[in-house]
Amino acid sequence: MLNATLTELSQALSARKISSAELTQLFIDRAHSLNPALNAFITLDSTRSLEQARAADARIARGDAQPLTGIPIAHKDIFCTKGWLTTCGSRMLANFVAPYDAHVLERFEAVGAVVLGKTNMDEFAMGSSSETSYYGPVRNPWDTSAVPGGSSGGSACAVAARLAPAATGTDTGGSIRLPASLCGISGLKPTYGVVSRYGMIAYASSLDQGGPMAKSAADLALLLNSMAGFDLRDSTSLERAPEDYTRDLTQSVKGMRLGLPKEYFAAGLNADVARAIEAAVAQFRAMGCEIVEISLPNTELAVPAYYVLAPAEASSNLARYDGVRYGYRTSDYRDLREMYMKSRAEGFGPEVKRRILIGTYVLSHGYYDAYYLQAQRIRRLIARDFTQAFEHCDLILGPTSPSVAFDLGAKSGDPVQMYLSDIYTIGVNLAGLPGMSIPCGFGEGGRPVGLQIIGNYFDEARMLNAAHRFQIDTDWHLRMPPDVEGVRR
């Protein structure tokens, strides 16, 4: 059961080989036993989960099941989940029980999926290693001395260690793809606007996008079918006809043109990662794809522009945490200003404060043009690079991360080195394109390597097609961390 696909789980539930309550209990027990070592979950609440599972069982008994009915799914603790503690990995929200559901949670609730728990993450999704959480760092299940990548590290860890059949994440600069890569699972960031941001705690609103994290591309497609969809309450949600993201999974990829951006294979890419990516490219060639070299000339400007735009938006979004309406309030203050300043100083961790300070500075009087407007202009250059590249190819392939997972603490003292972990993922967010990461091998220390697949706007089905075909012919996505090996399917 632990390694079953979502479709297999769904069939087992429909055939009454297992009940949702039993399945949910299985994963809760496993999560409880391994969480002390991995710290993937912030909150597990078996009473609530099992209540939903029993409701799902009743629904299945009525013959009213859908593909995800009764399947337990872990949610990044950034998604407001009614009645559940929703902390965003921060002391600021350590007491926040969400009074409503995020759109994504409503969608899963509507099909009868079960909330398995809330996963650990970098505080307010600001980080590339899942080390900035108020609840302590998440560990990589392949090697617990390594980081799982961030910011959706708890979700990636939970899926990789088979503590959950699937999970949700969010991706502002690589926060789904990077941990998926470093933990050896599959993760997809949809086109900006495809998944509603309602109830998804805001970091940088023009870049934030929720998406699925799972063992395989086929599972991602099934999850995205539930997550995607128009929502009036998110002003950037796109009004589009619903899509079946599983529709093209098994199509042939013969003749598909795959572009390799030369900038993604330049200095800075570690040799072990390069080898695994080259082998994956050779696999696609053997599958009949045409490999073409492309260029994304402004790649190096993506990180600098991102670290103006994202902190600027964050400094504005996080102004809401003032200790008045919800969240943390300091215990000792003389006046309103001191209450604000101490509540925020005590409630936010160092990385969040750093980004608030950067954002406040670049938006302050006299600096707006030099930083914010220049970054927005670079954002357009980067988007144009992709548009031009897609004239020559159908999808773009490259590494998700320049290295395999690094050791805990290795970069936490050097923000700039940490920021450069996202060099290959940030451009996709700036352009608003869909991007995904799938496992394609192992590098140094037996740590996983992820292959990034970037599509044109709304081309998720084609990306999932390429990824699924790759996963039919390879078995990287079936590999499990040592502790899980030997578990019977």
Add this chain to the structure above:
Amino acid sequence: MALSLEDVKRIAMLARLSVTEAEAEQALGELNGVFALIEQMRSANTKDVEPMSHAQDVMLRLRPDAVSEPDNHDLFQSVGPQVEAGLYLVPKVIE
């Protein structure tokens, strides 16, 4: 360009974050490192490039001016740090 300690304290005040002297000094070094990265933007020729604020160039939707939300007053205030008679309590701001 490098920030000064005074800049850091000023920004912290604008951002309503209280910082100690030691925290301000540590932040100064880190922020200057980050700004050295950000300064790489200057090398880009962005003449005549229109700033891009959103991934999709679509008009923001408008909705009819009608009540659409139910009254969730009590529920939403249940998570407030200090609430009384339907009001959020804060230190006195007007004498």
